[in-house]
Amino acid sequence: MPAALDEIIEELRDTDRQERIELLIDMAKRLPPLPDRLAHFKDEAHRVPECQSPVFLVVEIDGDRVRLFADAPIEAPTVRGFVAILVEGLDGATVEEILTLPSDLVERTGMPEILGMLRVRGLHGVLGRMKMMVARAAAVDAASRDRAN
Amino acid sequence: MSGTYARPEALVSADWVQEHLNDPKVRIVETDEDAALYHMGHIPGAVEIGWHLQLQDQLRRDYIDVPRFEALCSAAGIANDTTVVFYGDNANWWACYALWAFQLFGHKDCRIMDGGYALWKAEGRPMTTEIPSPTPTPYKVQKADEAAIRAFRDEVLAHAKAGRPMIDVRSPDEYTGKKLHMEGYPQEGALRGGHIPGARSVPWKRAINADGTFKSADELQALYEGEIGMKPSDDVVAYCRIGERSSHTWFVLKYLLGYPKVRNYDGSWTEWGNLVRVPIALGEEPGKI
Structure with a gap:
């Protein structure tokens, strides 16, 4: 697991429920907005169903490297916080690192408590969708590099 | 708006709540879908009661028992004669669910704040992240009449066989059976899709306006009586997936339209869609047994 994500999870695990909620809210507030050039991707194709x-x-x-961007409403701080964990912990990770993330990552972050x-x-959905999008983007990228060669 | 709600006292406005923030006879309770939302800011003095971790038994699929309910109320500063006003996110889904759960234990004075969390916030009313520590109150469950508002599966089967009115408040795709359980999440799923034969589809959201407030009495009447032909004298069962969205419809029928006999089937589709040998209807037609 990428060190940045590992660090966040460690921090979350070390807390009681109340502190964990506070941490999650901090993460949610820190999530950077989608860059303007990507704003038009707020469409069905990029939504987590x-x-x-x-x-x-x-x-x-x-x-x-994988660049990761996300948006979620502040009125849903739990899901926005979880998304922020992924962005903070995984932006800049390799494709391989993301595709091999443990399937119990949601449990490891202490969300069920x-x-x-x-x-x-819904959080499993976010993780699954992110992996799928990374796999797809990596495949498209590889294909375009093949063509360029 | 000509008609008024049957039991108008059950619904209070944000203004009313703001005027009663320091009223010792009133306790404001926030119940949300999002477990972190309360901690981002809530109505000053409001306590949080979690629908899942606090109102439900964590071992058996049921609600907490009487001693635990009494302890919960006591810690929240709720006495037997306290006016409890519920509000929350998602247009008061969970607020209605919490109110329904409080009714299982017979708490007398329960109300909903119209518009819930979103409207309070949108209107720029006071909010705080300070968590209150109420002085514990004595609380003793008086007279609980669970059977009047809660339906169990065998009763629902008998109800369906008798052709009595039932409302399925889930989304159209869940009703027709197009949507099953989520792939990979069997803990949330049902093995079969569709609806209970005879149930009419009225998604819960049709009872609210865009700002999360409830529609007027006339509009609600047009919906439940005009569109699907129910009558106040009907014996009605409402259900959804786990009983939360149907609590919302239950509140509408019981308090806003004043139907004396409305029960929430909290087993809902996660029970019915997994039961062996119960009848199920597919598609847009209610069907029958």
Whole structure:
């Protein structure tokens, strides 16, 4: 797991429920807005369908690194906070690092203790969708490099 | 707006709440979908009651028991005669659910703040992140009449067989059976899609305006009585997926339209869609048994 993400998870794990919520809110407030050049990607194709709130993910491949951008409403701080964890912890990671993220990442961040087991579905959706988009973007990138060769 | 709500006292405005912020007989309770929202800022003096971790039993699929409910109220500074006003996100979904749960234990004076969290915030009313520590109150559950407002699966089956009115408040795709469970998340899913035979589809959201407030009595009547032909004398069961959205419709029918007999089937689709051998209807037609 990328060190940046590992660090965030460590920090979250070291807290009780109340502190974890505070941390999550801090993360949610820190999530940078989508850059203007990507603002038009707030569309259905970039929306996470598993989330009730409008959550948008944009993935770019830059050399061997993944650039990650996201938007989620501040009125849904839990999901926005989780998205912010992914952006802060994974922006600049390699494709390989993202595709091999453990499938229990949501549990490792301690979200079930905040949300209860019932409502972590949307977060799994965010993680699954992000992996899928990274895989797709990497494939498109590889194909375009093949063509260029 | 000619008609008025049947039990207008059950719905209070944001103005009313603001005027009663320091009223010792009133306790404001926030119940949200998003577990962190309360901590971002809430109505001054409001306590948080979580629908899942606080109102539900964590082992058995049920609500907390009487001693735990009493302890919860006591810690929240709610006495038997306290006016409890619920509000929350998602146009008061969970607020209605919490109100319904409080009614399971027979708490007398429960109300909803119209418009919920979003309207309070949009109007720029006071908010704080300060978490109140109420003085514990004595609380003793008096007379709980769960059977009057809660339906269990066998009762729902009998209800369906008798052809009595039922409302499915989920989205149209869930009703027709197009949407099953989410791939990969069996803990949230049902094995079959569709609806309980005879249930009419009225998505819960149709009862609210764009700002999250409830529609007028006339509009609600046109919806439930005009469109699907229900009558106040009907014995009605409402359900959704786990009983939260249907609490919202339950509140509308019971308090705003004044139907005396409305029950919420909290087992809802996560129970029915997993039960062996119960009948299910597919598609847009209500169907029948």
